[in-house]
Amino acid sequence: MNDSIAILDFGSQTSQLIARRVREAQVYCELFPWDAPAEKVLALHPKGFILSGSPASVYESGAPFIPAYVLDSGLPILGICFGMQALTYALGGKVAAATRREYGLAQVESTGDNPLLPPGEHRVWMSHGDRIEQAPPGFISLAHTGNSPVAMMGNLETKRFGVQFHPEVHHTPGGRELLRRFVVEVCGAKPDWTxxxxxxxxxxxxxxxxxxxxxxxxxxxxxxxxxxxxxxxxxxxxxxxxxxxxxxxxxxxxxxxxxxxxxxxxxxxxxxxxxxxxxxxxxxxxxxxxxxxxxxxxxxxxxxxxxxxxxxxxxxxxxxxxxxxxxxxxxxxxxxxxxxxxxxxxxxxxxxxxxxxxxxxxxxxxxxxxxxxxxxxxxxxxxWRQPFPGPGLAVRCLGDITLERLDTLRAADHIFTSELTAAGLLNRATDEPDGISQAFAVLLPVRSVGVMGDTRTYQETVALRAVTTEDFMTADWARLPYDLLARTANRIVNEVAGVNRVVYDITSKPPATIEWE
Known part of the structure; x- marks a missing residue:
């Protein structure tokens, strides 16, 4: 049996990303609901625990909490966001609503005593409305921001740590190494999951x-x-x-x-x-x-x-x-x-x-x-084929689905992906510079006024969507060259009947999803 890590899921949308990062460190792990039976989790014989984030607040009535068997195990623990707050709450520290919420990119300053994060400034991804006002007894602050005096904490003797930011997401560049250090160096798990x-x-x-x-x-x-x-x-x-x-x-x-x-x-x-x-x-x-x-x-x-x-x-x-x-x-x-x-x-x-x-x-x-x-x-x-949703064009053809509208969408989508392919931007490994992870057209049930050949038109709109992503849990819109977008739009309105307007989606995930429906 491979050495393993147990991850307790408190309801975060990125919980499985934690598992993915641990596996990238070639350590086996499994994800369990936070209230899973103790015998089911301990049957994994974990070398340590990771506690996920959550939309809840630890001081709310009915909020999830850390099961007693986790604290009694004596194993290393890493709490992430809510997991850190839950660890603080359970061990006698103080958690309160922050005067200013932190969502998005932030800079944390790490101290020299930090075994998981080198000293200095690090870019991280924050998503929290509560903060640690006072670390539990035996814990020291290992990193801070201007808004969070305890953005990372640890008890070096018991090997229990907490981070207010999300090391699992792509937007925390040092997150992979932080998690690797925890599971391999702190927990002592052998990296043999290949x-x-x-x-x-x-x-x-x-x-x-x-x-x-x-x-x-x-x-x-x-x-x-x-x-x-x-x-x-x-x-x-x-x-x-x-x-x-x-x-x-x-x-x-x-x-x-x-x-x-x-x-x-x-x-x-x-x-x-x-x-x-x-x-x-x-x-x-x-x-x-x-x-x-x-x-x-x-x-x-x-x-x-x-x-x-x-x-x-x-x-x-x-x-x-x-x-x-x-x-x-x-x-x-x-x-x-x-x-x-x-x-x-x-x-x-x-x-x-x-x-x-x-x-x-x-x-x-x-x-x-x-x-x-x-x-x-x-x-x-x-x-390396372009991802395609199981429901197919049904979730890209917004509104009524008819064969005529599907044909319109197919033609527009083919033009867009053909232009991207010709430019060398499509069907490439996502870690290549400027590579597009996913691109497609969406037919909107929105008609607008246009003019073609001095004649008024009242036709449908095509939206273009292109994103860059590593894991499809978070994504950013692709900064495509203007001339490529102009050429694509020109071809669509000239070659696809029933379309007189083309728009480009510049929304990240979150708040949007990659697909429109």
């Missing part, structure tokens, strides 16, 4: 789950379903049948690309289903995004139930669900987080579903999935 370990654990879990039974896998051509398919294929081979559903919500030329890519590796074990008419009928007149997702989720399962009967009624369905889907949907095993939106393959699944789901990527982020894909030998065109 890609080979992830793949081995996933394939072992698939074999243990399905035995010698037949399995269906949903493929979309995106990186998630491709890697999930490759893992299942490695684990059980000929027991797998892959099904690709064309719901009419695909990008331009996507069905042909997917079919060609998977025919080569799966042959007759790839089944292509034309369900365009069924989906268009089901979505007719539906404009609410949550209802769209629920409809698509249920339709997705019903089609697979039909295909399962043709394939001998296998009990298992493999999906390429990844962790951002789970976090934003507040799925049952992430019930401490607030739901942001329902993902069709998580919160949108029908309760009477007949399948047992197998989701080997459920706790991996997009960049981890890509790393696994590369390790499995998948081609670059699949590993």
């Amino acid at each position: 890609l080979d370990s992830i793949i081995r654990a996933a394939t072992d879990q698939i074999r243990a789950s399905v035995g010698d039974e037949r399995v269906l896998v949903a493929v979309s051509g995106g990186v998630d379903s491709s890697v999930a398919t490759a893992l299942v294929n490695r684990a059980i081979g000929d027991q797998l049948t892959a099904v690709f559903v064309d719901h009419g919500l695909l990008r331009q030329g996507e069905r042909e690309q997917v079919e060609a890519a998977f025919r080569r590796s799966l042959g007759q074990r790839l089944v292509v289903v034309n369900a365009i008419e069924d989906y268009m009928d089901a979505l007719q007149g539906v404009t609410d995004p949550e209802q769209k997702r629920r409809i698509i989720g249920e339709k997705f399962i019903r089609i697979f139930e039909t295909e399962a009967k043709k394939a001998g009624s296998p009990r298992f369905l493999v999906q390429g669900t990844i962790y951002p889907d789970v976090v934003e949907s507040s799925a049952p095993d992430r019930s401490k987080a607030q739901r942001i939106k329902t993902h069709h393959n998580v919160g949108g699944l029908p309760k009477d579903m007949q399948f047992t789901l197998v989701e080997p990527l459920r706790y991996l982020f997009k960049d981890e999935v890509r790393a696994v894909g590369e390790a499995l030998g998948l081609p670059a065109e699949l590993v």
Whole structure:
């Protein structure tokens, strides 16, 4: 068994990012609800605990708290944001509402006694309305800001620490090293959790789950379903049948690309289903995004139930669900987080579903999935393909979904991504300079007045969205060259019928999400 760290989730939207950073340090970890049974958490035999942030305040009635077994364990503890405040509150310190809240980038000054953060100034990401007024007995302040006299604290003897900022997010440059120092140097965990370990654990879990039974896998051509398919294929081979559903919500030329890519590796074990008419009928007149997702989720399962009967009624369905889907949907095993939106393959699944789901990527982020894909030998065109939501263009075609509007959106999206590709900005590793992590067009149900050829027009609007991100939990809008945006807008209004206005989305995540619905 690998050395491990237990992370207690108090409801932060970035809790799983903590796990991701710990795994980047090649240390195995698991995320548990803060009130999970002690025996379940301690069965991991953790080398230490990390306490996540939370939208709660420690002094509120009914606020979450640190379970007694964590404090009684004698193991090292790192509290992050609310976790630091909860540690302070439990050990006799003082927490109060800050006179000035800190949200966003800040500078902390670290002292020379700090074993987790070198002395000097460090840029960090803050998101809190409470602060530590007085550290608990035995603790010293290890860093401060102008607004937080105790922005980091520690008891060097008991190896218990707290940070007011968020080391797990990309915007805290020294956060990875801080977490690595805690789990490896303070907790003494061996860094032996590697890609080979992830793949081995996933394939072992698939074999243990399905035995010698037949399995269906949903493929979309995106990186998630491709890697999930490759893992299942490695684990059980000929027991797998892959099904690709064309719901009419695909990008331009996507069905042909997917079919060609998977025919080569799966042959007759790839089944292509034309369900365009069924989906268009089901979505007719539906404009609410949550209802769209629920409809698509249920339709997705019903089609697979039909295909399962043709394939001998296998009990298992493999999906390429990844962790951002789970976090934003507040799925049952992430019930401490607030739901942001329902993902069709998580919160949108029908309760009477007949399948047992197998989701080997459920706790991996997009960049981890890509790393696994590369390790499995998948081609670059699949590993670095642009992310595409499970509901497809249904969540990029705002308002009524019709074949005509979908065709309009497909054409605009193709122009935008083609221009980005020609400029060398798309389908590249996200750590390359100026590389775009995700880019697409959105068709808005907003008409505006325009003029073309001295004639008044009253047509729809296309919004362009391009973001840079490392983990898809936070993202920034891409600073695209003006001439590229101008050329793209000019082409769209001239080549795509029914569009007379193009806008560019310059909102980060948060507060927005990457997709519009």
